[in-house]
Amino acid sequence: MVALIVLGILVVGVLWVIVQYNGLVTLRNQVTNGWKQIDVQLKRRHDLIPNLVNTVKGIMEFEQDTLQKVVEARSAAMGARGAKDAAAKEGVLTDALSKFFVVMEQYPQLRSSENVSKLQEELTSTENKISFARQFYNDIATTFNTAQQVFPANLIAGSFGFKPAELFEIAVAAEREVPAVNLSLKK
Amino acid sequence: MNLYEQQKANRKNTVVVVAVFIVFFAFLGLGFDIFYFGFNPWASGAASNGFDEGAPAPGIGFPVATVIALLFGSGQAWWGMRFGDRAVLSAANAMPVDSSTTDPQQRQLLNIVEEMKIASGLPMPKVYMIPDADPNAFATGADPQHASIAVTRGLIEKLNREELQGVIAHEMSHVRNLDIRLMTTIAALVGGVVLLSDWAGRSMRFGGGRSRSSRGSKSGGGAGMILLVLWIIAVVLAPILAQILAMAVSRQREYLADASGAELTRNPAGLASALKKIETDYSPTQSIKKGTAHLCIADPLGRKMGLREGFWADLLATHPPMPHRISKLMQMAYQASPHPLNS
Numbered sequence: 405m406v407a408l409i410v411l412g413i414l415v416v417g418v419l420w421v422i423v424q425y426n427g428l429v430t431l432r433n434q435v436t437n438g439w440k441q442i443d444v445q446l447k448r449r450h451d452l453i454p455n456l457v458n459t460v461k462g463i464m465e466f467e468q469d470t471l472q473k474v475v476e477a478r479s480a481a482m483g484a485r486g487a488k489d490a491a492a493k494e495g496v497l498t499d500a501l502s503k504f505f506v507v508m509e510q511y512p513q514l515r516s517s518e519n520v521s522k523l524q525e526e527l528t529s530t531e532n533k534i535s536f537a538r539q540f541y542n543d544i545a546t547t548f549n550t551a552q553q554v555f556p557a558n559l560i561a562g563s564f565g566f567k568p569a570e571l572f573e574i575a576v577a578a579e580r581e582v583p584a585v586n587l588s589l590k591k
Numbered sequence: 592m593n594l595y596e597q598q599k600a601n602r603k604n605t606v607v608v609v610a611v612f613i614v615f616f617a618f619l620g621l622g623f624d625i626f627y628f629g630f631n632p633w634a635s636g637a638a639s640n641g642f643d644e645g646a647p648a649p650g651i652g653f654p655v656a657t658v659i660a661l662l663f664g665s666g667q668a669w670w671g672m673r674f675g676d677r678a679v680l681s682a683a684n685a686m687p688v689d690s691s692t693t694d695p696q697q698r699q700l701l702n703i704v705e706e707m708k709i710a711s712g713l714p715m716p717k718v719y720m721i722p723d724a725d726p727n728a729f730a731t732g733a734d735p736q737h738a739s740i741a742v743t744r745g746l747i748e749k750l751n752r753e754e755l756q757g758v759i760a761h762e763m764s765h766v767r768n769l770d771i772r773l774m775t776t777i778a779a780l781v782g783g784v785v786l787l788s789d790w791a792g793r794s795m796r797f798g799g800g801r802s803r804s805s806r807g808s809k810s811g812g813g814a815g816m817i818l819l820v821l822w823i824i825a826v827v828l829a830p831i832l833a834q835i836l837a838m839a840v841s842r843q844r845e846y847l848a849d850a851s852g853a854e855l856t857r858n859p860a861g862l863a864s865a866l867k868k869i870e871t872d873y874s875p876t877q878s879i880k881k882g883t884a885h886l887c888i889a890d891p892l893g894r895k896m897g898l899r900e901g902f903w904a905d906l907l908a909t910h911p912p913m914p915h916r917i918s919k920l921m922q923m924a925y926q927a928s929p930h931p932l933n934s
Contacts, residue, residue, distance in 0.1 A: 434712075441709060522695060528752070529702035536710035539857070544712070 424560045431548040435569045438541035442572075445533040446481070446494060452530060453478045453501075456523045463514055470507050473500045491572065494534075501531065538572045545569035597847065601769040604840065605672075605776055612780045613664040615829065620660025622822035625815070628655060664783070671779025672772065676731040676739055679778055679886065683729075683878050685719035685741040696747050703756050704740060707763040710855040716740045716766060725876040726750065726869045729886040730762040731775045738766040743876060750865050757862030760852035761888055768851065770844050774886050777837045784833040841885035845910050846919065853923055863920035870913040889913070 457471055477497040484490040505524070514520045549568045552561035560566075688697050701718060708715045716730070719741035726746040732738035740762045747755065765771050853859035869889045879887060890910050910916075 438712070445709075518695070522698070525695065525699055525702065529699075529706060532702075532706045532756075533709050536706050536855075540710055540712050 421560060424557050425564060428548075428551060428557075428561060428564070428566055431544070431551055432566065432569075434544050435541070435548050438537070438544045442534065442537040442541055445530055445537050446490075449497070449527070449530045449534065450478055450482055452523065452527050456520075456527060459517075459520055459523060460508065460511075460514055463511055467507050470500075470504050474504050477501075487570065498531065498534075501527070542571050545571055597768045601773050605773045608773065608777060608780070608836070608840070609668045609672075612668060612784065612833075613661065615784070615825075616660045616664030616667075617657055618822075618825060619829075620657035621654060622818075622826070623656035623660070624654040626819055626822070667780060667783040668776065671776045671783070672733055675775040675779035676733065676737070676771075678782075679729075679731045679775060680719055680739060680741060683721050683741060684723075685721045685739075688718040688720050699752065700742065700747055700755070703752070703759050704763075706756065707759045707855060710760070711763050711767050713738075713763065713767055716763075718742075720744060720747070721878050723876055723878040724748075726872055726889075727876045727879060728758050728762055728888045729879075730765045730771050731778075731886060732766070732771045733775065734769065734772060735766050738771060740766070743878070745872070746869075749868055749872065753858065753861040754865035754868065756856055757852060757858065757865045758888055760855040761848050761862060762852075763855060764848040764851040765844070768844070768847065770848065771886075773840065774837075774844075777840060778886060781830075781833045781837050785830045837885045842911055845888075846916065849916055849920060850923070853920060859920040859923035863917050863924065866913060866917050866920070870917075 453474060457475060461471065474497070477493070477500040481490065481493040481497045484493045505528075508514055508524070551557060552566050552568060688701060690701065692698055692701070697720070700720070704718050705715065713735045716732070716735075716738040717740070719739055721727075721741055721743040723743040724745040725743060726749050728740070728742040728746055730738060730740045740759065742758070746758065750758065765774070849862060852862055856862070866889070876887070887910075
């Protein structure tokens with residue numbers, strides 16, 4: 405009888421460990437995937453910038469400085485190594501882009517160009533997608549970290565070598581202000 | 592209530608609603624069996640009972656109509672859950688938006704839906720456009736893997752990017768909370784009840800004289816009469832009750848979708864300003880039929896009911912009063928503003 409009870413407790417214990425372990429693995433995969441989603445959007449931003457710069461170069465010749473900063477920030481971001489470095493350099497790029505958008509607003513002939521507004525919409529959307537992808541990543545990473553840290557799941561997380569995921573921090577303070585520019589197509 | 596509790600509650604409610612509808616269908620069918628075919632559920636042999644004796648048509652021993660109604664009800668429920676979204680979309684004349692479109696407005700719409708897809712971590716829903724000048728939107732489908740979001744042309748034309756994002760976030764929350772499953776099933780079932788009770792009512796008027804009059808003059812059992820009255824009341828009231836149920840289920844979900852939509856965009860002011868614009872545009876949405884009103888972001892019938900609160904208004908409105916929704920969102924925006932909106 406006692407043996408049966410002990411056996412029962414053991415079985416329940418093993419089942420619990422399996423469920424917890426699988427839950428953590430699922431979360432870890434979601435975190436990895438969330439991180440990749442950010443990368444996809446960053447890559448898309450890098451691809452879009454040369455197009456936009458080439459399109460507006462002729463009209464915005466008095467703003468070579470602003471354009472130059474965007475181009476430089478882009479190549480710096482593309483050459484970044486490691487997550488921390490990338491975060492800082494992408495932040496600089498975001499900053500340069502938002503200044504560029506503000507300057508662009510002063511050129512009515514740019515706004516009326518269909519090609520430019522198309523590119524601008526794509527870039528605005530990509531900016532949004534980057535920040536939403538980060539937001540989602542942070543949410544899922546927080547869930548993952550909490551799942552590892554609460555008792556008694558922390559015993560499993562520790563013995564199976566789960567590590568807490570790093571959260572995305574905003575490197576440049578001005579970054580949050582990007583959407584302040586009204587980029588609506590309706591005027 | 593968190594997301595998982597909400598999803599669980601919606602799964603449970605879907606089952607309850609489907610069960611209630613099926614029982615109701617069975618009840619309608621049973622009435623047919625008793626009053627038209629002379630079936631007596633309390634007798635072991637059909638002809639040996641009290642109130643069917645002497646009726647011109649001898650009673651039958653098998654509840655044919657009940658079984659048919661049960662099958663019809665279950666079939667309707669299954670079909671509604673599985674294909675209800677298509678019916679709802681085609682009833683609204685919704686056209687799919689091509690993913691390679693070059694139209695700037697449609698491009699922007701697709702971009703915004705994709706942004707919200709990323710923010711919510713869900714699969715990309717299908718995007719539809721309704722050729723209607725009144726701003727409105729709805730989401731439908733059985734689950735997030737088979738979800739569709741439809742917006743009217745008026746919505747795209749009248750709202751700016753930020754506001755459109757707020758509306759799409761609201762719809763995406765309906766998808767994520769599994770509201771769409773419940774709402775789509777209800778839409779299909781409400782349609783079924785209206786159809787069936789219409790049918791029952793018509794046959795009552797034209798073909799139903801025979802068995803009722805014969806029974807009334809002969810045995811006229813009291814229990815039978817009460818049942819008949821109850822049955823007729825049920826047939827008459829069914830469409831109204833079904834609508835009220837659909838509305839009640841819808842209303843509580845709107846506040847929640849507003850709040851979790853704001854959580855996705857981190858910008859409650861966008862949705863608040865969108866709702867203001869939608870509200871001032873009070874013309875009814877022509878393309879959206881009565882049966883699907885509860886799916887939309889704003890009451891498509893343009894009813895003034897949306898402004899009042901109280902028992903009757905609550906009973907008849909599919910949506911909570913617009914000023915309340917807006918002020919709740921503005922409160923959120925106020926609380927969020929002094930800090931960086933990022934988590």
